Amino acid sequence: MSAPTTVSPATAGTTTMSYRQALHDTLRAELLRDENVLLMGEEIGRFEGSYKITAGLLDEFGPKRVKDTPIAEEGFTGAAVGAAMLGLRPIVEVMTINFSLLALDQIINHAAKIYGMFGGQAKVPLVIRTPGGGGQQLAATHSQNVELFYAFTPGLKVVAPSNPADAKGLLLAAIRDDDPVLFLENLALYNTKGEVPNDDTPVEIGRAAISRPGTDITLIGYSRTARMALDAADRLAAKGFDAEVVDLRSLRPLDRRTVVESVRKTSCAVVVEDDWLTYGIGAEVAASISDGAFDWLDAPVRRVAMAEVPLPYAKSLETAALPAVDDIVVAAEQTLRATGRG
Amino acid sequence: MDILMPRLSDTMEEGVVASWRAKVGDEVHAGETLVEIETDKALMEHESYQDGVLTEILVPEGGSADIGAPIGRLRVAGEPEQPPAGSAGAVEGSAPAEAPARPTEAAAEETAAAAAPAPAGPSAPAADPVRANGSRVRATPLVRRLARESGVDLGAVTGSGPGGRIIRADLDRLAATPAPAAPAAAPAEPAAAVAVPVTEDDEVTPLGSMRRTIARRLADSMRTAPHFYLTRTVDAGPMGQLRAELNAKLVAAERPKISLNDIVLRAVAVTLRQHPEMNASFGEDAIVTHKRVHVGMAVATPAGLVVPVLRDADTRSLTDIAGAARELAGKARDRKLSPAEMSGSTFTVSNLGMFGVDQFTAVINPPEAGILAVGALREEPGVVDGAVAVVKRMTVTLSVDHRVVDGAQGAQFLADLARLLENPWLAIV
Numbered sequence: 001m002s003a004p005t006t007v008s009p010a011t012a013g014t015t016t017m018s019y020r021q022a023l024h025d026t027l028r029a030e031l032l033r034d035e036n037v038l039l040m041g042e043e044i045g046r047f048e049g050s051y052k053i054t055a056g057l058l059d060e061f062g063p064k065r066v067k068d069t070p071i072a073e074e075g076f077t078g079a080a081v082g083a084a085m086l087g088l089r090p091i092v093e094v095m096t097i098n099f100s101l102l103a104l105d106q107i108i109n110h111a112a113k114i115y116g117m118f119g120g121q122a123k124v125p126l127v128i129r130t131p132g133g134g135g136q137q138l139a140a141t142h143s144q145n146v147e148l149f150y151a152f153t154p155g156l157k158v159v160a161p162s163n164p165a166d167a168k169g170l171l172l173a174a175i176r177d178d179d180p181v182l183f184l185e186n187l188a189l190y191n192t193k194g195e196v197p198n199d200d201t202p203v204e205i206g207r208a209a210i211s212r213p214g215t216d217i218t219l220i221g222y223s224r225t226a227r228m229a230l231d232a233a234d235r236l237a238a239k240g241f242d243a244e245v246v247d248l249r250s251l252r253p254l255d256r257r258t259v260v261e262s263v264r265k266t267s268c269a270v271v272v273e274d275d276w277l278t279y280g281i282g283a284e285v286a287a288s289i290s291d292g293a294f295d296w297l298d299a300p301v302r303r304v305a306m307a308e309v310p311l312p313y314a315k316s317l318e319t320a321a322l323p324a325v326d327d328i329v330v331a332a333e334q335t336l337r338a339t340g341r342g
Numbered sequence: 343m344d345i346l347m348p349r350l351s352d353t354m355e356e357g358v359v360a361s362w363r364a365k366v367g368d369e370v371h372a373g374e375t376l377v378e379i380e381t382d383k384a385l386m387e388h389e390s391y392q393d394g395v396l397t398e399i400l401v402p403e404g405g406s407a408d409i410g411a412p413i414g415r416l417r418v419a420g421e422p423e424q425p426p427a428g429s430a431g432a433v434e435g436s437a438p439a440e441a442p443a444r445p446t447e448a449a450a451e452e453t454a455a456a457a458a459p460a461p462a463g464p465s466a467p468a469a470d471p472v473r474a475n476g477s478r479v480r481a482t483p484l485v486r487r488l489a490r491e492s493g494v495d496l497g498a499v500t501g502s503g504p505g506g507r508i509i510r511a512d513l514d515r516l517a518a519t520p521a522p523a524a525p526a527a528a529p530a531e532p533a534a535a536v537a538v539p540v541t542e543d544d545e546v547t548p549l550g551s552m553r554r555t556i557a558r559r560l561a562d563s564m565r566t567a568p569h570f571y572l573t574r575t576v577d578a579g580p581m582g583q584l585r586a587e588l589n590a591k592l593v594a595a596e597r598p599k600i601s602l603n604d605i606v607l608r609a610v611a612v613t614l615r616q617h618p619e620m621n622a623s624f625g626e627d628a629i630v631t632h633k634r635v636h637v638g639m640a641v642a643t644p645a646g647l648v649v650p651v652l653r654d655a656d657t658r659s660l661t662d663i664a665g666a667a668r669e670l671a672g673k674a675r676d677r678k679l680s681p682a683e684m685s686g687s688t689f690t691v692s693n694l695g696m697f698g699v700d701q702f703t704a705v706i707n708p709p710e711a712g713i714l715a716v717g718a719l720r721e722e723p724g725v726v727d728g729a730v731a732v733v734k735r736m737t738v739t740l741s742v743d744h745r746v747v748d749g750a751q752g753a754q755f756l757a758d759l760a761r762l763l764e765n766p767w768l769a770i771v
Contacts, residue, residue, distance in 0.1 A: 267484050267510060295487035298510045299503070338504050339482075340408065340511030 041093030097132035112155030140310035169203030214244035260292030344412035351681035382555035611655035638687030
């Protein structure tokens, strides 16, 4: 599988590595670069993180920079907000996005609002890294993608990289950003590999990528679904359709311009999200298309999403509930048919 | 499940729903006629494949749709009332929500920026287009914008999208075909379309799909096939005599009579067997010589010209041909010909003798290599054994596609055909 052509690789060249490795190496590089950067979270130190992203960092940087926290999400997230207000640049690892629900008040009511509510007197340069996603047979309460709650909230930035290069570039940007950033990882992506630029140029937050150019239809996804959209585009190409894939990368700010420009080119779109349909991110993207590309649309925008159920534990049911590449291909074909091209 | 516009003939691109035999809410059974479809050539009954309830008519009577486009919906046993919401591109909730409490300023600004070159069309947008019958035109936003910019009257465009929606492809098709004479025609194409000035004294009949197909195919034929014409007058006395004798016997036996055209069809079929080069078609980059002889017979109907086909005409008896020709002509006039009965001819015969036409030239039915135009059997003075006498004559004209067959070959075919027509016993035994 070829790596998506996101940003052009820097002259310093690239290295093939996993999404997991890209995150680890970036955290380490930033700990080395800026002594105000620190990591905190459950089991990130001695246990090296539930997903081993922080392997070796406690030994290298010591307990002041890499802090194991108690099982108390609201408490340690609140502590990180306070540390950020005082000038440190904490990176919190919440073991899964499901547990971030326990820290909602600190994230939505405090981190997001402090800069605005206090007239810019304090900033919150905080990063909350947290993985989510279904497909691991972790049942309903441990398989969610509740990024919508954060993407809904002004004052927060929300990014969701789909490949190792963006994992690095967006993590660099998030750590150096003066606003609180939710950095969303996906369990299904940790072992995926790709080319990662060797230099440390951040990927601008709020800028989507055309990860595959095409002319017939626009497929829009983010995180795992952006990768699925690429697979769907390959399948469509085999059937003679040239699909363009837009990888949102950032859910807030949302890059409506790139989406709109793509749909103006192709006249139709399918939005794919790893979440429930109703009120979802796909709805926001579809509304943006209607707003900015209405006079270019030759078919209604379609959405592919998860079934609107608490995700089942049983593998077959879980698979059936999650969106699949097949679903994207079918929706794209139906859309193309509606434009007379299918 | 969707009921899709069926493909009923090789040349069919879209079909018109002539009439729905079932109403919304009706129970229908597999094998029952659900809808009548008018193709470019025929009116066909389309049966339901399954038992179910007709829940929706997407293309109303008079509306048209591309092959494969849904024209209605059938709910079959076990299918829920509505598709389940949720997974895999479910149909989204239909009712638009109540007006938003506040406009989304940020979003509006961002997209406004994206929309920098505002689509300020050169012409003022017309009122929402409506059909001649007053119904609202369904068209995608893209189509509405393009129509606004180019001045196309969407009320005159047939939509092939879901529910008869006009989609971009329909406009592309429109631009590719000669524009119909409408008040606000599309910008002139370099094609042959001539703008016809229409006054209130004129009656404008929109092209039906059949007329459109005839126009397209025959214009293509004249434009692409270099025609040449070979005319020959034959002594039709023996043919007339044969017919009279045969018919006297057939009538006595209470069997149907044969016509002169039946004899001509039989003679042509036999001659084609001897001249495979005439029983051929001009393909993309090859000449296709047909092993079997299927003779098309041009039939005029009130709706237009159709060409039913006598299959394997060279192996059939004269009375067999006569019976089949009579049946096909009847079906043609009733528009009951099936697509199979109208496709696959390898050579065509057109006979205007019954109208008193002495001779004429016919346009080749593409992609065939030739067509025979048959004039009337007429009596005229002729020289027989050095003296003037009344003779029976018939003039036939062979139109030939010069890409396939050359002049001498065509002349040889015509000579052999004339020999059979003048000695019709040879043709029928």
